Amino acid sequence: MFQNQYETVFILTPVLSEAQIKDAVDKFKSVLTDHGAEILNEEAWGLRKLAYTIQHKTTGFYQLFEFKSSPTLIAVLETEFKRDERILRFLTTKLDKHAAAYSAKRKSGASKSKETAPAAE
Amino acid sequence: MSLVNEPVERKEQNRKKYCRFKKLGIKYVDYKDPNFLLKFLNEQGKILPRRLTGNSLKFQRRVATAIKRARHLALLPYVADGLK
Numbered sequence: 001m002f003q004n005q006y007e008t009v010f011i012l013t014p015v016l017s018e019a020q021i022k023d024a025v026d027k028f029k030s031v032l033t034d035h036g037a038e039i040l041n042e043e044a045w046g047l048r049k050l051a052y053t054i055q056h057k058t059t060g061f062y063q064l065f066e067f068k069s070s071p072t073l074i075a076v077l078e079t080e081f082k083r084d085e086r087i088l089r090f091l092t093t094k095l096d097k098h099a100a101a102y103s104a105k106r107k108s109g110a111s112k113s114k115e116t117a118p119a120a121e
Numbered sequence: 122m123s124l125v126n127e128p129v130e131r132k133e134q135n136r137k138k139y140c141r142f143k144k145l146g147i148k149y150v151d152y153k154d155p156n157f158l159l160k161f162l163n164e165q166g167k168i169l170p171r172r173l174t175g176n177s178l179k180f181q182r183r184v185a186t187a188i189k190r191a192r193h194l195a196l197l198p199y200v201a202d203g204l205k
Contacts, residue, residue, distance in 0.1 A: 009153065009194055011194065011195065050195035051192075051195045051196060051197055051198035051199075051201075052195055052198050052199065054195060060195070062194075064153070089193070089194060089195065091190060091193055091194050093152075093190070098148035098149040099149045101148070101149070102148070102149040102151065106151075
């Protein structure tokens with residue numbers, strides 16, 4: 001079946017405990033894997049300061065998923081995001097070939113733990 | 122004493138502007154990296170026009186969409202004072 005490559009970043013409210021954050025992240029990972037998506041990369045940026053307050057909160061827990069899935073899964077994922085009140089904000093983007101090559105390089109760069117300039121191709 | 126107007130220092134204007142993305146061969150503007158995108162914002166957080174950034178049209182649009190996505194994710198502010 002036809003699969004695109006997507007990347008979704010979402011922000012969890014900072015008031016959650018460590019366990020709640022972990023179970024929220026696992027919940028969304030299971031939403032993806034249950035519907036046959038293949039997760040390529042997963043990053044937790046941890047607690048970060050927001051550039052502006054969202055729902056009166058100044059920090060948020062950022063989580064990134066990069067996955068390959070059929071286009072129909074995205075609607076399911078987004079309703080799941082909308083329904084969950086722990087999510088402050090989410091953004092799903094489709095990766096074209098340049099973006100996919102870039103993220104593959106970034107992942108390999110990160111694993112080599114060499115501080116590669118992210119923009120340099 | 123004849124009025125001699127000395128040559129106006131114009132070296133700054135006619136510096137050939139180049140598109141940094143073509144020169145460096147960058148193909149994708151990452152919206153998740155605010156430090157890189159800061160180069161294209163002024164102090165108030167507004168997107169700089171092409172004539173200042175020197176970007177080609179294709180990459181200026183990609184930078185603009187990346188900045189708007191970063192703003193949506195609160196990586197970059199919509200309005201700021203003294204952003205740099």
